[in-house]
Amino acid sequence: MALLDEVKSELSEIDGEMAAAQKAQATAMLRFGGGLRKTEKGIIVQAQFDSLEAARWLQHAIKHQYGHDSILNAVDRQTPNGPVRRYLITIDRGGVALALQCGLLDRHTHQVVGGLPKEITSGNIAQVKTIWRGAFLAHGALSDPGKASYLEVVCPTDETVIDLTSAARRLGISAQARQLRSSRRVTLKDPDAIERMLILMGAPRSAREWTGKRSDGEARGKANRLANFDDANMRRSAKAAAEACEKVRHAFAILGDDVPENLRAAGQLRLDHGDASLEELGRLANPPITKDAVAGRIRRLLQLADKVQRAQQES
CATH class of the missing domain: 3.10.28.10 (Homing endonucleases)
Structure with missing residues (x-):
């Protein structure tokens, strides 16, 4: 009913x-x-x-x-x-x-x-x-x-x-x-x-039922919104990681063997663990480093590749 x-x-x-x-x-x-x-x-x-x-x-x-x-x-x-x-x-x-x-x-x-x-x-x-x-x-x-x-x-x-x-x-x-x-x-x-x-x-009995079902519905709605939010965040993170991997590969192709070891290690971590967060990459480093350090080294790697590429184009 x-x-x-x-x-x-x-x-x-x-x-x-x-x-x-x-x-x-x-x-x-x-x-x-x-x-x-x-x-x-x-x-x-x-x-x-x-x-x-x-x-x-x-x-x-x-x-x-x-x-x-x-x-x-x-x-x-x-x-x-x-x-x-x-x-x-x-x-x-x-x-x-x-x-x-x-x-x-x-x-x-x-x-x-x-x-x-x-x-x-x-x-x-x-x-x-x-x-x-x-x-x-x-x-x-x-x-x-x-x-x-x-x-x-x-x-x-x-x-x-x-x-x-x-x-x-x-x-x-x-x-x-x-x-x-x-x-x-x-x-x-x-x-x-x-x-x-x-x-x-x-109708006190129906009032209790309506209130209880409404609360359940609100809880489910909130859970669905959070799940959708988390799903959207995961999709954005996966897209950003894939783009970062592509940039690192491009940087390695430009620089070849001429890459400082600490920058190479950070870039290789990104390629080896494409789905990992920066914090997780920092824990995987040997020795472990902070996520800011990982981000900084990858950023310097990409900047170095851009600099070398511009120099090659100008020569």
Whole structure:
């Protein structure tokens, strides 16, 4: 099971909360999962979810908190990534009454409310937590561990963006509103804030798993970066050593037997141990010398060869 599915499954298992909190969650799920559709016969309330457990939770809440029956259907649709299954809750009988009870319709004007009703946005902290829980169950997403961290909810209206960011602020969490193509989103990117929000919504088990996998992913990412860095350094060192060997051979060809013994010995060490570092060459010398001494002798050997070559060209 994917981690996002595990989070939504854990959130859907929560039971036994006060009626006000359950109603706040049901209202958020209806608002973020779909909303109201007007027909000739009245209003149909619908909400769609990617989690069967979430859809069943809402169906149960609508029956026991508001006294309305609902229909649960599985809906398959094609996407660019292949077929996906969604779960659709429909209330076609008593839709107006339910919308008024949830606060999705204004009691005086019967106009659709753009955001969430003030009774729950200004309610107690338990209600504020369930606003986020309901919104996340309806249209939430969570990054896979090891990737750039985010937790976000797609919002149906500008008003719901404001309500959700305000709810996060009441929970002590900073959430960012952003527009991605045609969708409005409220996003958390700080890993600590994401972990805290998962816990506040009621998914501590998933929060621990997400944090643990994220840490493992970061460790693997760091190890890969270090390995790549080391590999790049090794390639550069090998290339430099090969170039140094070629220069030494060229110097020996120009100088012939007319090479000071200490410079010849340093150059021969370079040729005999092409992959060795200067420090390793110094230890292989007889007697051992420092890497700076090795580098200096090879440098003087090449300079001497250049000097002799220029003299030959001028004569």
